[in-house]
Amino acid sequence: MDERARKTDVKLQGLARHLVADVNQKRNPSIAIPLRSLANVSFNERRKILELGDQKQARILFNVGMARKFMQTFLLGSACKELLEQGKTTSIRDLYYIAKHTLGDTRQNTFEEQDESDPIIEDLEVTIDALREELNLFASNKGAMVGPLTIVDSGDTIDLRRMGSGGWSVPSIVEENIVELKKSEAQFVLLVEKDAVWRRFNEDKFWQKHRCVLIHGGGQPPRGVRRMLRRLTTELKIPLYVLVDNDPWGFYIYSVVKQGSINLAYESVRMAVPQARFVGLSSFDQEKYDLPDNVTMKLKDEDERRAKQMLAYPWFQRKEWQRELQYMLKRGKKLELEALSNKRISFITEEYLPRKLKEGEGKGWLV
């Protein structure tokens, strides 16, 4: 076990010691799990990130509603310890299979579905204050990256200028011990919401022309991509621009990248990029870019609901955002990035984004 693993292992052992102590004192064994819900998340105005509060929830062994989860928490804890001991990493799906077995001679399993084990992993992370990576867990790769820089991934040096059409697939664990950032000429990082738009940018060699790191997260960016964004911006000291659709979902992606998510608020510190800037489609862009009405889409009920919720979030209180969201609701329309192709196939890379970037520098960003 390396130093990192040992640290995590100690934390896991603490869980077991705590239980033994409870038992010896004839207490109903319990685990205190930080609450991962809106109620326990606050927006730190100074650091501009979402932070987990200190509300905790007791998970009690001798309670019919909690006993099973209690047992599962320990089961996953011990499975992670084994991973650490063997120096192996695995996917959370794999872990589900590793820990799944039948209980005694019943027809019950320790876990019935992966849906049951995933939240327990998050519980475990917050409870022992260890990151998923530190538990040697990863998720499947989602997201790709190209740009004028060189990295070292698990000992292999990779030139991100030579990644062909698909780009370098961003792993879910991008900690320094696995991925190192080497020589870079990048001036900024561009996060594109989806794969299809990213391809357009790659094909048009936008990153070459504008000297930027081009990255996408396949929708809501996974931890690996978010962690990478954080590292790129802090280590290379370059800005991050976020290019998303004009709909509440796109805005939310931007906000997660910028200040973190409610569910993973405990990871904001190492994943959020408060300086991120919005270069996505605005509700006012249809007129500005003279886009026909037939490329817009009606806001769905779900979109409306989400937009209204966002209006209330503390981190969306700047008047520009309020105006943006209110106008979106008023129009009742949304616009995808692809709609820009209605003008010209490379309109987005050749006109739209350069103009946005220039405007931003001039008039100020929508942040």
Place this chain on the structure above:
Amino acid sequence: MISKTISSKKDSGSKSRSKGNGGRQLSLLEQVAPARPAPARRAEPAPAPTRRDDTARQSGAVRHRLHEEPRTPEAEAPAAAAPLLATAAPPPRSKRRATAESMAAQQREISVAEFFTKNRHLLGFDNPAKALLTTVKEAVDNALDAAEEAGILPSVLVEIHEINEERYLVVVQDNGPGIVYKQVPKVFGKLLYGSKFHRLRQSRGQQGIGISAAGMYGQLTTGKPVAILSRTAAGRTAHYFEITIDTRKNQAIPVKDEIREDWPGVDHGTRVEIELSGTYKGGRRSVDEYLEEVAIANPHVRLVYQPPRGKEQRVFERVTDELPREPQQIKPHPRGVELGMLMKILKESKARTLSAALKEDFSRVTSKVAGEICAAAMVAPNTRIRDLSGAEIERLYSAIPKVKILAPPTACVVPIGEELVRRGLEKEIRADFYTSCTRPPTVYRGNPFAIEAGLAYGGELLGKAEDDDETFGPRESGQFGPIQLLRFANRVPLQYQQSACAIFKAVAETNFRQYGLSQPRGGLPQGPMVLFVHIASVWVPFTSESKEAVAHYPEIIKEIKLALRECGRKLSVFLHHRERARNQEKRRSIFELYIGELVESVHKLTPVDRRKLQQQLLGLASKFTGQQEEEEALEVGGVKPDRKAKGKTDRNGDANGNGGDGEEG
């Protein structure tokens, strides 16, 4: 009580219904319109009995005839025969077809016996299986009545011998007081001859038809006489009779009449043998079931039963050596008599004056009450009985409801008793829970009665119900069929016409859902349960002579409901407790299941003494399971993730517009 002079048909057109047989008659009318309070109806003209279904009406009408017959002693037969005939076959209007003269030639007396042969269904001989049951039942009822009346703990032997599949010999032998020599032919050979009809006293038999009807049925279907062996005391000789019945004359013809010097092993008792055509079957409404129920309601009786077809003998031992308290005979209560009965009682009174007769022949009539009745009727209290006119008696009859009279004494009814009801159930049914309730006696239409109820729940009934409707696996109450309802009247099981019975009505109208059973609207509750209801009364108001269903008197129904409610409450307490214990058990076993896993995981995380930790956790499990009484597990099986907690996260997830921070692929 059998009237010599009242001819009800003549009166039926007049302003009051003087159909005699007070309670009996009324019972039918109650059934027609049970909602009306009985006393108020007395002075009303007879309502046209058209409101119920035809069968009820018919049986009512016929029943009349049956009952009028006995009021006509042999000598006076023709007098009653005429009105009887008038209803039975009203003279046709058409002049062409018959004349009064031609009809006169056909008009003659119909004997009860003859009538019975044509209407045997009225007495419970409608089909071969029922005929066998009714025969056993009449003989057993009599045996028990006789022994109890003589203060003897009853021991009864019942044998059924199969002669062929359609013919059986029924033998019932008791250890009762026996029957004196000269009475035997009348008792067994004459319909409507008995010792119980003329008095108000709680007994099984009440009409004087039972055993002779069984005998007659046997004779009609097999041609064989009824055989009786009886002995009244150890020193006396026994006598053996074989009796046939002259159905025309309603008379016994002894075909054999022998003195038996000895009856080895039997000091006193009666043995009756009747051969009849019938069929033997097991199951519901069988002789077997009847005897099982007799054993439940008569815990002081020892029964030995030899079924046919070489089946094993069954012995129902008594659970108590105490005879039920002797029921007291009471005088009729003024509120319980019909006009005809009032006339009969007054005419037959040994008293000289009206007020004396009222005091002596009725219960709860003091000089003051008698005076008030006379005053209200505007008849002088000192009127001599023989001078009373019909109109005066009618006025007296109408006056009774206006006078305050104490309810009759109720000590004359003898219920089985709460404890014995429970023990009776315990003896015959292996259940998980028993309870019972005996209500204090009260009165319907001047007749004292008492209701008791009991129930047995769970145990072998779970399995039984399973066989019945062929469903498997663990079951909720609703997965069982209807409960088994056992009805009793004066300790006699009632097996037929359940849905016509006041007991059924009271059960169906009681909400058993509040006690933890399921119940379809207006039906019996469902579940692994036997429900016992007994009515004890000096006069049980049956809906017909076959004594199968109790008439719908509101007072009776109300009492039954009260008794059911009390039992229901106790049942629900039991079910609640059991549910709680079960949940605890379930919880503990879940915990035990998880503890094993937990200990292994803990050990992997940090080495521990697994045995010790396991023991400690198990100890804590039982310590903490008791504390969770109130908490109902949402998902006890834990197959799905805890909904409560999940819902919470989901809600918050939604609230934050984040349909899933799906950061993992």
